[in-house]
Amino acid sequence: MITIYHNPRCSKSRAACDLITNTYNSANEATEIVEYLKQPLTVAELKELNAQLGCPVHEMIRDTEAEYKELNLADPSLTDAQLFEALAKHPILLQRPIVVRNGRAVIGRPPENVVTLFA
Template sequence: MITIYHNPRCSKSRGACDLVADVYNEAKEPVDVVEYLRNPLTVSELKQLNKMLACPVRDMLRDTEPEYKDLGLADPALTDAQLYEAIERHPVLLQRPIVVRDGRAVIGRPPEAIEALFR
């Protein structure tokens, strides 16, 4: 099963969906496209996703969103728990797209980065 955390308004996210459908998913594995703005992830789900990404929680944040500045998320004193809570309350802060396959995940920026999940 391949899961894509997707924002249909984002060209990079649409590009990742296209690459999975048309290029990388040669085995035609089932794909679950999750529109995370409509179905926000819980803190628990974000922690699980972060574990698969194997990156600092901050790497999951979109620092170009107005909410990032408004909430003071650049403050290095904020804990991971506070960052997870901010993403849960404001899902627009989650990097996109994120593709998950076989217990691993990547942020698809650029969309071609998802190729690593299919090697």
């Protein structure tokens, strides 16, 4: 199963979906596309996703969104728990797309990053 956390308004997210569908998913694995702005992830789901990504929580956060500045998420004293809460309450902050396959995940920026899940 391939899961893509997707924002259809994002060109990088659309490009990653296209690459998976047309190039990398030659075995026709089942694919679930989650529009995370319509179906926000819970804190527990975000923690699981973070474990699959294997990166600091901050790398999951888009620092170009207005909410990032409004919530002062650059503050180094914020805990991971606080960052997960911010992501759960403000899903626009989640990096996109994030692709999960076989228990591993990558952020598809650039979209070609997803190839590592199929190598």
